[in-house]
Amino acid sequence: MSDQEAMDPQTRVVIIGAGHGGGSVAAFLRQYGFAGPITFIGEEPLPPYQRPPLSKAWLKGEANADSLALKPLEFYAENNIDLRLGVHAVAIDRACKTVAVSEGAPIAYDVLVLAMGARARRLTIPGADLKGVMELRTAADAEKLKTALGAGKTLAVVGGGYVGLEAAASAISLNAKAVIIEREHRVLARVACEQLSSFFQSYHAARGVTFELSAGVEAFVGDKGQVTGVKLADGRTIACDAALVGVGAIPNDEIAKAAGLECNNGVVVDLAARTSDPAIFAVGDLTQRPMPLYSRSVRLESVPNALEQAKAVACAVTGRPLAPPEVPWFWSDQFDLKLQIAGMPFDADEILVRGDPDTAKFAVFHLKQGCIQAVEAVNAAPEFMAGKQLVASQKPVARDKLVDMSISMKQVAV
Amino acid sequence: MAKITFVEHNGTEHVVEAKNGLTVMEAAVKNNVPGIDADCGGACACATCHVYVGEAWVGKLDKPSAMEESMLDFAENVEPNSRLSCQIKMSDALDGIVVILPESQH
Numbered sequence: 001m002s003d004q005e006a007m008d009p010q011t012r013v014v015i016i017g018a019g020h021g022g023g024s025v026a027a028f029l030r031q032y033g034f035a036g037p038i039t040f041i042g043e044e045p046l047p048p049y050q051r052p053p054l055s056k057a058w059l060k061g062e063a064n065a066d067s068l069a070l071k072p073l074e075f076y077a078e079n080n081i082d083l084r085l086g087v088h089a090v091a092i093d094r095a096c097k098t099v100a101v102s103e104g105a106p107i108a109y110d111v112l113v114l115a116m117g118a119r120a121r122r123l124t125i126p127g128a129d130l131k132g133v134m135e136l137r138t139a140a141d142a143e144k145l146k147t148a149l150g151a152g153k154t155l156a157v158v159g160g161g162y163v164g165l166e167a168a169a170s171a172i173s174l175n176a177k178a179v180i181i182e183r184e185h186r187v188l189a190r191v192a193c194e195q196l197s198s199f200f201q202s203y204h205a206a207r208g209v210t211f212e213l214s215a216g217v218e219a220f221v222g223d224k225g226q227v228t229g230v231k232l233a234d235g236r237t238i239a240c241d242a243a244l245v246g247v248g249a250i251p252n253d254e255i256a257k258a259a260g261l262e263c264n265n266g267v268v269v270d271l272a273a274r275t276s277d278p279a280i281f282a283v284g285d286l287t288q289r290p291m292p293l294y295s296r297s298v299r300l301e302s303v304p305n306a307l308e309q310a311k312a313v314a315c316a317v318t319g320r321p322l323a324p325p326e327v328p329w330f331w332s333d334q335f336d337l338k339l340q341i342a343g344m345p346f347d348a349d350e351i352l353v354r355g356d357p358d359t360a361k362f363a364v365f366h367l368k369q370g371c372i373q374a375v376e377a378v379n380a381a382p383e384f385m386a387g388k389q390l391v392a393s394q395k396p397v398a399r400d401k402l403v404d405m406s407i408s409m410k411q412v413a414v
Numbered sequence: 415m416a417k418i419t420f421v422e423h424n425g426t427e428h429v430v431e432a433k434n435g436l437t438v439m440e441a442a443v444k445n446n447v448p449g450i451d452a453d454c455g456g457a458c459a460c461a462t463c464h465v466y467v468g469e470a471w472v473g474k475l476d477k478p479s480a481m482e483e484s485m486l487d488f489a490e491n492v493e494p495n496s497r498l499s500c501q502i503k504m505s506d507a508l509d510g511i512v513v514i515l516p517e518s519q520h
Contacts, residue, residue, distance in 0.1 A: 031448040050455050072444050079446070304453045304460070331459040338481070340459055381481055385461065385488030410487065 011036040013317065014099055014109035016089040016255075021284030021306035022115030023048025023070040028314035030079050039082045039107055041089045041099065046139060047073055052303060054142040055163050056333050059149065059170035068139065089116075092259040094277055111317055114256055114267060114275070114282035118249035118301060123158065127220030132227035132242045136163055137249070148242035151175040156230045156240035158217055160187030162332050163246035165200060168209045169334040179238055180204070181212045181230060190248075193345065195364050196376050199357045200334070207335060212238065249301060251286045264288050266299040271325060272316045273309040281316070283309035292325055293391070294346045294373075302330050327391045336360075340381070342388035343374035354383060354403050363387065370396040382409040389413055416509035420447045420465075423517040432504045438513060439463040439500035449515035456500040461485040462519040463499040464492075468512030475502060491516055 013029065015022045018040050026038050026048075042048075048070040057063035066072075076083045088102040098106040120135035122128060134145050145167065149155060153176045157164040160182035168178035180187065186197040187204075201211060216233030220243060229237040251266040262268040262276040266288035273281045273289070284306035288299045308326050315322050332339040337360060345366035355362030363383035366374040371394045375387030386409035390397055401407045418441050420428040432441035442450040442463070451462040458481050467475065472495050478486065482501050486492055499513060 027446050031446060052455060052457075067440070070443075071446065075444070075446060303455070307451065307453055329460070331454055331457060333457060338457070338459065381484035382487060385485060389488065 009035045011110045011317070012108060013038045013111045013113065014041065014107055015039070015113040015115055016041045016099065017115035017117055017252075017286070018042025018044065018046075018048045018083070018085065019115055019117045019284065019306075020048060020050060020070065020303055021117070021310055022113065024307050024310035025113050025115065025283060025313050026079075026081050027071065028311050029317060032314050032318040032320060034314070034318050037080060037082065040076075040084060041087050041101060041107070042083070042085045043088055044138060044140070045086050047071070047076060047083055047085065049139060050303070051137070054139065055136055055166035056170060058139075058142050059146050059167065060173055061146075065139075089255060092255055092280075094259055094280070097279065110279065112280045113313055114280065114286060115284050116252035116255075116286050118251045118285040120245065121248045121250050123217065123245055123247065125217060125219050127222055127227065130220050130222040130227040131225050132222075133220050134242060134244050136167060136244060136246065145242070145244060149174050149176045153177070153241040154179065154239060156181060156238055156243040157246060158230065158243060159246040159248070160184070160189070160211075160213075161191060161246050161248070162188070164244065165204065165334055166332060167244050167246070168204060169207075172208050173335075177208065177210075179210045179212065179240070181215050181217060181232070181238065183214070183216060185214045187211070187213075192376060193351060193364055193366070195351070195353060195357065196378075199378065203335065203337065203360065249285065251299065253286060256282070268297070269309070271312065272322055273312040274316065281313045283313060291328065291344075293327065294344060296346065298344070300328055302328065304329050327388050329388060338379055340377045340384035341374065342384055343372065343391035345374040348373050352399060352403050355380060355405055365402060367397070370399070372397055386410070386413040416504045416506060416511070418504070419510075419512045420449075421512065421514045422449055423515055434505050436504050437500050438465065438502040438504065438511070439498075441504065442499065449519070450499060451519045452500060458482060458485060458498060458500060461489045461498060464489045464516055464519060465497055465499045465513040466493055466516070467495045467497050467502075468514065469495065471508065471511045474507055490518070
């Protein structure tokens, strides 16, 4: 497609998936001057909203539907964006360039954007369908969880990843109890280094969260259809009032696969977020994307990643030059801790810690041949910001300065 | 309700009304003002909502927190009137505030 064609005001953009990624594609298209019709197909009843606060501010009652919404409802009408909420996209016909939907006639597109996201991985064990066994992906999930939490209640969290740790921290702030059950010998095993795992575990433990590590889950047990405990492989049962399962996510790539688009743990896209069909883009948790910084492709589950790809789509459609790839980054809030991560520790051969974890203000740097590949910073904004720049530049860093707190990160980064 | 004027790097102005308590960043995002990306949604985690506060308004704002200062320290083209707009809460005292957007947030 040439730029001229792309900017044709008759170009019809259809976006499947009304999450953070899809919503941002629509917003950036309008910011960049795209004037054609945009149709949104979203399964949830809500217009696009931010998911990160669901496990944090929302559970604690510090966010409401308005503050969660990506844009106010009027935005869509004012910007000629047709919101088709509560509608499922059933199939993509690439030859006819239409999307079949659960309600109404097929919708024609010139440019199609896939933003279906990922869904929570479910456990196929006895009792998984008991009332009170939950997952946390959507506002509806969060509302159910919020109702189940309360003073004196016990939340069992299966899976010691970010969602689990954040939900446990929120439960504690609501004067509920939380127990984290993790298959590996440490929390955050798949996503963070040992130092960070042990820090977060101690910090949570000191605030009342209990842990069952290296623990297999056999079943959920219940009474009258309501979950009352989690049965472990060693025979013990952990009593609970509700159980949250946070054991990873699976990309919702079924209709893309069925349409013959190249998929490999997600829809495969290039740096412009284009799929193997030039008329179809894909963004966010759904995608397997190139990461030139690390010479590989990855599937990331993060808002910054979805936003970067949303911008790439809007650039491609409006004929703007593509911005250079960003350093991937992530954040998590737990209790009074702000964790900020930049980069990914691929092929790292050295770990350096700056600051003292006992002060809850430190950073872990992952180096490869003297260059920073990733930084995990706890309450340490300068380390995160400077680290992110050093990941981008791949300039070798002076090790002695990096671990010396008396030397500012500004000086380390020069 | 208080008025905020956003001035894009190219001079384009956007005037929006914001409820008291809303941050300048939230007002920009909800009104789709270009140039404020706010990747982290207001968690003071990303510095992609950097603005220059109109000189007349700088003194009316609360001083930045240590966290905000450290984030700004590493943002691009920082000036003495630089702030993260997610940390500026609107109130009657700020009715009419003018903020200027940087050329880019990265």
